[in-house]
Amino acid sequence: MKFQGVLTKMNTENKDVVQYYLATDRHVLNLNQFLNKSIAISFDGYECLSCKKEKKIYRQGHCYDCFYDQPYTADWVMKPELSKAHLGIEERNLAYEENAQLQPHIVYLALSSNVKVGVTRKSQIPTRWIDQGAKEAIVFVEVPNRYLAGITEVALKAYVSDKTSWQKMLKNNVEQQDLVKIKQELKPYLPEETKQYYVGDDHILKLKYPVEKYPEKVGSLNLDKDPFYEGVLKGIKAQYLIFEDGKVFNVRANEGYKVQIEITS
Known part of the structure; x- marks a missing residue:
């Protein structure tokens, strides 16, 4: 079973155990069903979530230019105390900022x-x-x-x-x-x-997460350094996939990365 697409943060649903969904170009995968299965992840390049160009991702799934241009990546997002829409003051796009902040x-x-x-x-x-x-x-x-x-x-x-x-x-x-x-x-x-x-x-x-086994030590998977990885999925928590060997993959931190995902067993 193979899927490909541009990574975006996993969607979630709070049930007895949190359900995780990964959307690709053509599919929506319920990742909970792949616990204890071997998953291979291959890095295929970049695609900015804003301009859709194949440019290196800078932050939050955006290329450098879009990160410093789009209203939803402005400083007030990470630092709410900097919000100014309640004063009618625009930072990048007042209509967007009023909708999000007010x-x-x-x-x-x-x-x-x-x-x-x-x-x-x-x-x-x-x-x-x-x-x-x-x-x-x-x-x-x-x-x-x-x-x-x-x-x-x-x-x-x-x-x-x-x-x-x-x-x-x-x-x-x-x-x-x-x-x-x-x-x-x-x-x-x-x-x-x-x-x-x-x-x-x-x-x-x-909240209860779909984790079969928590790692004793964790190591972060970096697609820029390791463009191919394969491991057995043992859990999902926050925006992380947790593998049997202690490797963890932060899906949200890799937004804008084009990947192929293959469930091998």
Whole structure:
């Protein structure tokens, strides 16, 4: 069984076990069905997700020119506190920025490698948590725009991390934490502008991933250095494929890469 196409991040569906789907030019693959099967990945070149040209990928699936031109790769995406659409100020494309920034956003706590604070659009729950490999997550505040979420995250990351250790997350080396207790302890540190948006509901979403075996050591597969790889798929977590030999492949980090994928057994 062989497939080919340009990589984009895996789509997910939260069921009893998270379901993962990889879309190619002609197919949508449910990757869960390939656990314990041998998978070969061959690198065939690049295709920018924006201009579609066969140019080397710079970041986030885009060539250098598109990364510094498109509105969805601007600084406010990674740093929500830089959002300015609520002030009517354009960075690259005001219509796009208003649509993306002026909608409900969530500030949350998630347990992935450790407890972390993060920001996402409300419409991206629980997708964002799955993409980070969170075992558990809880909503902290719900605000009407991205800027307010950003300044909340900045305030809280003085007390809790805003980063995930991908190695610990993939090894499932995660110490259990009480998210409700941590949420209550952090509440006094909310900025004045967002205290009114505190969410009192302490529901914790728990996520289960399709992993047969977690690796003891992890090594990242780099298609630029290793254009061919074959291994037995033992799990999928966050946006990573986990193989029996400890190699892991970050699908999202390889967006814009043209590949052939062959299921050999």
